[in-house]
Amino acid sequence: MASTTRASSVDASLEELKGAKKPTRPVLTPTEALLYAILVFYAVFSLLPFIFAFLSSFKPEAQVLAQPPSLLPQNPTLQHFQEIFQSREFPFPNYIMNSLLYAAVSAGLNVVLGAMAGYAFGRMEFPGKSILFALTLAVLMIPSNLIMIPKFLVANSLGLVNTLGALIIPAAVTPVSVVLMTQFLKTLPRELEESAMIDGAGRFRTFWQIIFPLIRPAMITVAIFQFQGAWNDFIWPLLVMQDADKYTLTVGLTFFKGVHYTQFGLLLAGAMINVAPLVVVFFIFQRHFMKGVSTSGLAGR
Amino acid sequence: MQPALPLKRVSRLRPKKLSRLRMRETVAAFGFLAPYLIVLTVFTLIATITAFYLSFFYVNFGFTEPIWYGLKNYQIIWYDLTHNGQFLNSLINIVKYTVGVVTLQTVLSLALALLLNTKVRGRGFFRTAFYLPALTSSVAISLIFLWLYNTHGALNYVLGLVGVPAHAWLNDPNTALPAIMLLNIWTTAPTFMLVYLAALQDIPETLFEAARIDGATTWDTIRHITVPLLRPTTFVVVALGTIGASQLFDQVYVMQGPDCGPLGSTCTPALIIYNTAFKSSLMGLACAQAFVLFVVIFTLTVLQKRYIDVDIQY
Numbered sequence: 345m346a347s348t349t350r351a352s353s354v355d356a357s358l359e360e361l362k363g364a365k366k367p368t369r370p371v372l373t374p375t376e377a378l379l380y381a382i383l384v385f386y387a388v389f390s391l392l393p394f395i396f397a398f399l400s401s402f403k404p405e406a407q408v409l410a411q412p413p414s415l416l417p418q419n420p421t422l423q424h425f426q427e428i429f430q431s432r433e434f435p436f437p438n439y440i441m442n443s444l445l446y447a448a449v450s451a452g453l454n455v456v457l458g459a460m461a462g463y464a465f466g467r468m469e470f471p472g473k474s475i476l477f478a479l480t481l482a483v484l485m486i487p488s489n490l491i492m493i494p495k496f497l498v499a500n501s502l503g504l505v506n507t508l509g510a511l512i513i514p515a516a517v518t519p520v521s522v523v524l525m526t527q528f529l530k531t532l533p534r535e536l537e538e539s540a541m542i543d544g545a546g547r548f549r550t551f552w553q554i555i556f557p558l559i560r561p562a563m564i565t566v567a568i569f570q571f572q573g574a575w576n577d578f579i580w581p582l583l584v585m586q587d588a589d590k591y592t593l594t595v596g597l598t599f600f601k602g603v604h605y606t607q608f609g610l611l612l613a614g615a616m617i618n619v620a621p622l623v624v625v626f627f628i629f630q631r632h633f634m635k636g637v638s639t640s641g642l643a644g645r
Numbered sequence: 646m647q648p649a650l651p652l653k654r655v656s657r658l659r660p661k662k663l664s665r666l667r668m669r670e671t672v673a674a675f676g677f678l679a680p681y682l683i684v685l686t687v688f689t690l691i692a693t694i695t696a697f698y699l700s701f702f703y704v705n706f707g708f709t710e711p712i713w714y715g716l717k718n719y720q721i722i723w724y725d726l727t728h729n730g731q732f733l734n735s736l737i738n739i740v741k742y743t744v745g746v747v748t749l750q751t752v753l754s755l756a757l758a759l760l761l762n763t764k765v766r767g768r769g770f771f772r773t774a775f776y777l778p779a780l781t782s783s784v785a786i787s788l789i790f791l792w793l794y795n796t797h798g799a800l801n802y803v804l805g806l807v808g809v810p811a812h813a814w815l816n817d818p819n820t821a822l823p824a825i826m827l828l829n830i831w832t833t834a835p836t837f838m839l840v841y842l843a844a845l846q847d848i849p850e851t852l853f854e855a856a857r858i859d860g861a862t863t864w865d866t867i868r869h870i871t872v873p874l875l876r877p878t879t880f881v882v883v884a885l886g887t888i889g890a891s892q893l894f895d896q897v898y899v900m901q902g903p904d905c906g907p908l909g910s911t912c913t914p915a916l917i918i919y920n921t922a923f924k925s926s927l928m929g930l931a932c933a934q935a936f937v938l939f940v941v942i943f944t945l946t947v948l949q950k951r952y953i954d955v956d957i958q959y
Contacts, residue, residue, distance in 0.1 A: 376765075383760060383767075387774040390835070394777060396799065397789045409797040461681035469667075470674035476682075483689055485884070487942055489892040489915045490935040493922045494696035495688055514688040517681045547673040576782030578895045583923070594784040598899050601788060608792045615785040626780055630773055634839070 394619065401425075401612040408609045424613035433603070438589050439596035440617070445508055446581070446592060447574040450515040454570040455563045457517035462525025462562075463551050467537070477526070483519045489579060496583045510584035511592070515574060521566045528562035529555070564632040568625065575622055593618050700933035706926045718933035731905070732934060735912040736941065738822060739891055742913075743945075745826050746833070747886040754834040754882065755875070758841035759867065772842075779835040783895035790828045791815070791900055815900060818910035825896050825911060833889060837882045844878040845871070880954035884946050891942050894919065914938045 372380070396415060400408055401424055403417040428436050464470070465477050495514065496505075504510035536558070537550045545553070581592040591599070597614045604610045626633065675682075700718055702711040725732040757775060761768055778786070793800050794814045801811040814824045848871065856866045872879075894915040897906065903920060905912035914934065922931035 379760065379763060379765060383765065383771050386757065387771055390775050390777055390831075393789055393793060394781075397792070400792075408792070409795060411797060411802055413799045413802055457680045460677040464674040464677040468670060468674045468677075470671040473674070476678070480685075483685065485888065485946065486689070486693070487888050487892050487939065489894055489918075490939050491689065491692045491696060493918070493928055493931050493935065494692035494699065496922075497695060497699075497928065498688060498692050514684065517684050519685070522681055547670070548676070551677070572780065576784070578782070578784055578898075579919075594782055597784055597788065601791075601899065602902070608795070611788045612792060615788040618785040619781045622780055622782075623777070627773075631769075634769075634772065 397612050398616055401609065401616045403609060405607060405609045408612070424609045425617075427610060428600075428613055428617065431600075434596055434600050435589055436593075436596060436617070439591050439593040442508070442511075442581075442585070442590065443575055443593040446511040446515075446577070447571045449508075450512050450574045451567040451571040453512070453516040454518060454521040455567050458521030458525045458566050459529075459556060459559060459563070460551070461517060461522045462529045463555060465522065465526040466529035467532075467555075468547070480519045480522055484523070492579060492583060495580075499584055505584050506587055506590055511574070511577075511581060514580075515570070518570065518573075521570060524566050524569070525559070525562055528559060532558060561632050564629050568629055568633050571625065572622060575618075696932040696935060699929050700936055702929040704928035704932075706922070706928045711929065714929060718930045719937075721930060722933055722937055731909065731912060732914070732917055732937075734909050735905075735914045735917050736938075738909075738911070739893065739913050740941075742822060742826055742893060743887055743890040745823075746829050746890040747883055749826075750830045750834045750837060750886055751879065751882050753830060754837035755841050755872075755879075757834065757838040758845055759871070761838070761842060762845045772839075775838060776835045778832045781832075783832070784899050786828060786832055787896045787899035790824075794824055816907055818906075818908040821901070821906050821910045825893070825900065829890065829893070829896065833886065837886065840882055841875065841878060844875055848874050877954055880949060883949050883953060887945055887949065888942060891938070891945075 396413075399415060399417055402420040402422070404419060404421055404423070407414070407418065428434075465473065465480075499505055499510045499514065504513065532555070537554055540550045540554050541547075576594065577592070578594045578598070581595050582598075585591055585595065588599075597611075597618060600614060601611055699711065701714055701716070703714040703717070704711045722732060724730070726736075761772055761775075765771070792798055795801075796811055796813045800814070801809075805811060812820065814820045852870055852874075853866055856870055861869070892915050893913045897911045897913055897916055898919075901907075901911050903916070903924070905916065915938075918931050918934045918938070921927050921934060
């Protein structure tokens with residue numbers, strides 16, 4: 345925050361300097377004013393539900409649906425969060441742990457395995473390459489919910505149901521990660537590995553020692569994408585994690601809602617437990633993430 | 646593998662050595678690809694083939710071995726479709742929902758991208774703020790909107806200020822689906838906004854300069870340059886939007902429960918498929934339903950490709 349205000353005050357004084365020489369121009373033209381008004385309006389529209397829900401999760405139950413609603417809680421309380429973490433019927437610490445393992449382990453695997461596949465697609469020549477890459481792009485277009493049932497049957501016959509393996513293994517390297525990595529690896533200069541390979545290093549050594557350390561932006565993008573996807577995933581954990589202590593946070597929250605559907609203070613606190621960690625991770629890495637999305641065009645085009 | 650002698654004799658052309666190098670390269674490439682190809686084969690390709698195969702079987706999961714059923718599952722679906730059944734109802738719902746969501750979110754995401762592609766200050770802040778709804782989980786968003794849409798909730802309070810009477814938006818068959826549409830547009834548009842923003846940066850600046858010299862207004866350049874040049878991107882946005890919207894499950898399941906909402910108004914094919922498979926344990930019928938839905942989505946995507954995606958030459 346401090347640095348942005350400093351930067352803008354420097355900008356402002358620069359403007360002043362310029363303004364001293366040129367005839368003064370209005371601070372904002374009407375078009376610009378309208379543009380800023382729309383942007384601010386949509387920013388409020390995007391953020392307000394979260395801010396309002398966050399503040400309301402600290403309100404005593406009686407205030408949560410008060411009319412007229414107030415933004416700030418009177419007598420803020422942590423009672424909803426305490427109640428959630430002390431629930432015997434719904435072991436939320438387990439749910440958080442399961443979600444975290446699913447998200448973190450699958451994100452790590454996607455970075456390594458996705459980079460390997462992306463290296464082959466982006467920087468090597470081999471028979472069948474174009475067919476396999478076209479297949480990868482085609483799979484992106486398959487509606488994933490439609491193959492949930494057979495995917496469940498496959499996981500079931502492999503004995504994975506009710507284990508973290510059922511969550512992590514099918515998500516260990518996704519077509520999206522492979523496409524993102526391929527697009528990024530294609531942009532690195534050819535000479536990088538040529539010199540290493542002339543020195544007699546094999547493909548695997550070149551990949552690990554030369555290429556892998558250079559792809560940090562793509563790694564962060566893939567990791568955040570997969571972390572977000574797994575942390576937010578609902579239908580697949582709902583199918584494969586059937587014991588109450590094996591649920592992920594999203595599934596646990598849904599069954600929690602089934603019991604406490606009138607206690608909105610509790611539901612909002614639960615939603616915040618799900619939202620907050622992701623927002624923190626996102627704000628730490630958001631510059632890399634936005635860059636990754638814009639260089640890869642999100643899905644393979 | 647190859648005899649070494651002939652290799653030496655033709656050493657200036659070295660076709661054998663080259664092919665051996667290619668062989669090694671191919672082996673290495675498949676080594677890099679192995680984990681990906683295994684996961685893809687087991688959980689996507691085999692799963693898809695199994696689904697098609699099982700759609701011809703009676704599968705009472707966990708109780709009996711699959712029994713050959715011929716086209717009977719498809720006949721059951723046909724009967725439903727021709728007799729105003731629940732599956733037909735869900736298909737009608739999802740078509741309405743998809744057309745509404747995809748149209749509005751495509752326009753909104755393009756508008757937001759155009760606004761952010763100007764020289765405004767604080768673009769980074771606005772981009773991050775706009776993206777927040779797309780970051781969070783469908784379950785958390787559903788819980789928040791369950792509260793906002795409540796009869797005593799904030800939405801009704803705000804609408805009350807302009808004279809609209811309080812309404813139980815999610816319990817009324819006429820408003821339950823539109824209410825979910827609205828929240829889905831809000832959460833999906835920012836993702837496609839980023840796709841449009843990336844594409845906008847690829848349009849050469851010289852095109853706009855030329856148009857400006859010819860006296861074109863901003864609106865003219867958007868209509869006659871930007872939008873036509875973005876057609877391939879629009880196809881991606883519309884196709885991915887269609888695939889996403891037509892699978893609607895999480896929000897309905899969390900907000901309305903596993904049944905079909907007021908008078909079946911929020912019933913979706915994904916919900917029916919889930920219920921058929923895991924409540925009625927009829928996996929074969931569920932697979933057949935999934936294929937019917939797949940054909941519907943696939944047809945839509947092909948039509949979109951035909952009418953939206955046109956080759957562009959700069």
